[in-house]
Amino acid sequence: MRINLLTLFVIFHCNNGNQNDNKVKEFLKRINSENYQNGIRPGFSKGEIDKVEMNMYINSFGSISESLMEYTISIFMRQSWRDERLRHNLTKLTLSYHYGDILWVPDLFFRNEKKAYVHRVIHPNKLITVSEDGRVTYSQRITLKLSCNMILLKFPVDTQVCPLYLESFGYTTEELMFYWKKKNPVQLNIENELPKYELKDMIFDNCTQNYLTGNFTCIKTVFTLERQYDFYIIQFYLPSILIVMISWISFWIDNEAIPARISLGLLTVLTQITQMSGLKNLSPAVSYVTTLDVWNFACLIFTCAAFIEFSIVNGVKYGVKDDKTTIEEKEQSRETDGVSTTMNHQIRRRHIKMKKFSCKM
Ligand SMILES: *[C@@H]1O[C@H](CO)[C@@H](O)[C@H](O)[C@H]1NC(C)=O
Numbered sequence: 001m002r003i004n005l006l007t008l009f010v011i012f013h014c015n016n017g018n019q020n021d022n023k024v025k026e027f028l029k030r031i032n033s034e035n036y037q038n039g040i041r042p043g044f045s046k047g048e049i050d051k052v053e054m055n056m057y058i059n060s061f062g063s064i065s066e067s068l069m070e071y072t073i074s075i076f077m078r079q080s081w082r083d084e085r086l087r088h089n090l091t092k093l094t095l096s097y098h099y100g101d102i103l104w105v106p107d108l109f110f111r112n113e114k115k116a117y118v119h120r121v122i123h124p125n126k127l128i129t130v131s132e133d134g135r136v137t138y139s140q141r142i143t144l145k146l147s148c149n150m151i152l153l154k155f156p157v158d159t160q161v162c163p164l165y166l167e168s169f170g171y172t173t174e175e176l177m178f179y180w181k182k183k184n185p186v187q188l189n190i191e192n193e194l195p196k197y198e199l200k201d202m203i204f205d206n207c208t209q210n211y212l213t214g215n216f217t218c219i220k221t222v223f224t225l226e227r228q229y230d231f232y233i234i235q236f237y238l239p240s241i242l243i244v245m246i247s248w249i250s251f252w253i254d255n256e257a258i259p260a261r262i263s264l265g266l267l268t269v270l271t272q273i274t275q276m277s278g279l280k281n282l283s284p285a286v287s288y289v290t291t292l293d294v295w296n297f298a299c300l301i302f303t304c305a306a307f308i309e310f311s312i313v314n315g316v317k318y319g320v321k322d323d324k325t326t327i328e329e330k331e332q333s334r335e336t337d338g339v340s341t342t343m344n345h346q347i348r349r350r351h352i353k354m355k356k357f358s359c360k361m
């Protein structure tokens with residue numbers, strides 16, 4: 001009795017398997033026959049607009065280059081549409097990557113792409129599933145190098161907005177329409193961390209284009225990237241503040257200690273210049289002035305001013321001294337000392353004003 005039941009089960013199971021096999025064979029025969037033309041879009045015979053729903057998973061996001069004005073992302077691009085011709089009576093069908101060439105697929109392209117490829121190791125990274133009602137999901141793994149117009153006036157406290165445009169190449173809006181998936185159209189790999197930026201926001205929008213040849217459907221997502229400037233604070237802002245403060249030490253050194261004041265003044269000026277040239281390798285090569293350049297130049301002015309102040313004080317003191325006779329020298333020198341100290345005070349007051357101004361900056 002038990003053996004009988006087992007045989008029955010096996011037979012039933014095999015029958016079921018055979019049935020499915022036949023259905024799959026019938027389906028594949030249908031799409032390989034002349035009845036299915038992949039050159040014709042699904043809604044053509046009924047005069048309907050084909051609606052393609054897009055969503056993507058960002059596998060990695062990185063290599064943002066300011067000098068080349070581009071960024072690189074690696075994504076799973078998923079497109080989903082309905083093709084009535086592909087209805088079947090199986091629950092769900094997963095087809096191999098070959099069928100990307102056999103079925104009709106939307107003619108998607110990335111408008112701001114510079115270079116892109118579909119990964120092909122070991123086989124082309126494509127996935128096609130067809131559900132019972134003929135809804136096709138087409139997923140590909142693509143790496144894209146995209147152009148992004150960057151404005152670096154506020155560098156290094158800048159925020160960049162980098163778009164990604166998905167557009168149809170051949171079908172106008174009367175034939176094909178792209179939509180973002182309603183919920184979570186772009187998912188992000190949480191393990192992915194950008195080295196220089198932080199991804200703050202993603203905006204989804206319609207960028208349908210009016211060309212002379214017609215209107216072509218286009219959707220876009222815009223990534224808002226905020227630069228992480230902690231590195232620049234430690235590496236540039238704090239050191240240059242310290243250099244300027246060191247240049248002020250010379251105000252406390254006696255104005256007769258000429259070698260000490262000259263070496264301190266020159267050293268701070270030279271260090272500031274070295275700092276500025278060292279920065280060139282790390283800041284983007286743009287022809288306009290960025291905030292960091294302004295900061296550096298202001299610091300250079302402060303260090304130079306401290307040095308010039310000493311030269312003026314020195315000039316005033318010894319210039320007056322030379323005109324006096326030797327008899328009156330002692331008294332005169334005391335007086336000029338007084339003059340120079342008042343001068344010193346005035347200049348010092350002016351410096352304090354400048355310092356306050358720099359704080360406001
Ligand atoms: C699915 O099965 C139903 C009946 O079971 C049949 O009428 C229909 O034609 C089948 N559809 C396809 C696409 O084979």
Ligand SMILES: *[C@@H]1O[C@H](CO)[C@@H](O)[C@H](O)[C@H]1NC(C)=O
Binds near residue numbers: 173178179180206207
């Ligand atoms: C985009 O805008 C066009 C008109 O400019 C409109 O016809 C189309 O439906 C819009 N697409 C989406 C996805 O909203």
Ligand SMILES: *[C@@H]1O[C@H](CO)[C@@H](O)[C@H](O)[C@H]1NC(C)=O
Binds near residue numbers: 210214215
């Ligand atoms: C394209 O769309 C604009 C409105 O957005 C419309 O005025 C124009 O007629 C359309 N052109 C074509 C060729 O459909």
